[in-house]
Amino acid sequence: MEISVELTFSPLQNDFEEHIINFIKKLRASGLTVLENPLSTQVFGTYDEVMRVLNVEIKQAFELMDKGLLYIKVVKSDRSEYEPHF
Numbered sequence: 001m002e003i004s005v006e007l008t009f010s011p012l013q014n015d016f017e018e019h020i021i022n023f024i025k026k027l028r029a030s031g032l033t034v035l036e037n038p039l040s041t042q043v044f045g046t047y048d049e050v051m052r053v054l055n056v057e058i059k060q061a062f063e064l065m066d067k068g069l070l071y072i073k074v075v076k077s078d079r080s081e082y083e084p085h086f
Contacts, residue, residue, distance in 0.1 A: 002078035003050055007010050007045045012067040019068070023061045027053070044080040 011019040015072045024041055030053045033044040043050055054072075062068055 004079040006073040008071040
């Protein structure tokens, strides 16, 4: 089963940028399809693989910061090729 996940990661501390950059770099290195925009990061792949990677990387990111917030949206389909037609 293919899924698309949108992540908005917000460390609630002064050195937030470093945490976001490290998190995105780890996702890029995972081998999954990763797309970024100024407001979120999107990850695409099979359910099992995406969730395996997110489980590891979210835990590690949270362990490296004092406080943080992560919004997650999951769609049951691969939306990596989506283009608006309007």
